[in-house]
């Protein structure tokens with residue numbers, strides 16, 4: 001099936017960005033379909049933030065074609081900007097203002113904003129509407145950042161490492177929020193270091209390493225495609241644990257059955273996890 005150009009919220013071909021001697025983005029292609037949650041997953045320094053900044057129109061590029069909601073971000077108009085929601089890292093909203101004041105204030109920048117009270121509810125900050133920003137926890141602060149990112153009712157939301165520094169409970173609450181926004185039809189691009197986050201949220205993801213996309217697709221399909229073989233583990237009669245990596249696990253198990261003449265002690269057959277695939281593709285196998 002070919003994707004129509006107008007089904008794409010983001011269409012990137014051959015993107016390159018150099019900082020002096022450092023090649024941050026080395027020929028990235030990306031297609032993000034309207035309505036999907038897309039994860040850009042990769043280790044530190046892979047080029048994720050640079051890519052997102054270029055999509056936001058906040059950073060120039062050295063080469064490549066980039067269309068975001070049909071426009072080149074480098075020449076994006078004010079009307080285009082109002083259709084793209086950006087969740088800034090370390091948003092510098094005035095600390096003395098309350099949550100309610102801040103969201104209502106930002107709403108005035110947009111031609112067709114969402115209702116501020118509804119957005120505060122959406123991000124789960126109803127109880128904090130009269131709290132000053134400086135009194136919010138890190139996770140609540142991040143929710144406010146998302147509220148400011150969606151107050152203009154964007155078609156596309158760009159989130160750069162939205163949950164870095166969250167505790168596990170805050171991360172899960174944040175995932176619910178992203179799913180809610182996706183359920184309303186917002187196209188979402190998020191970058192993350194966390195494989196679990198990408199696997200839980202993303203309809204499709206691209207794994208980036210050293211400025212290149214090394215794999216792309218639905219999480220389950222990536223595991224299928226790149227996670228070859230299986231590991232068969234068992235225990236020998238003298239108690240020695242054994243493991244064999246193989247492309248034909250059924251054959252190995254059949255041979256073991258024959259040798260043991262029935263039950264195989266400690267039998268375990270495992271396929272590579274997406275984490276194994278990710279670590280291999282990003283050249284981090286040794287960290288396990």
Ligand SMILES: Nc1ncnc2c1ncn2[C@@H]1O[C@H](COP(=O)(O)OP(=O)(O)OP(=O)(O)O)[C@@H](O)[C@H]1O
Pocket residue numbers: 019022023024042043044045046047048049050051193
């Ligand atoms: N303003 C800059 N000036 C010089 N080099 C930069 C600049 N911004 C990023 N880089 C370099 O470009 C490369 C890619 O950085 P980038 O921040 O895009 O990666 P990232 O995948 O977002 O990493 P992280 O997960 O650590 O945020 C890195 O080597 C980084 O040091």
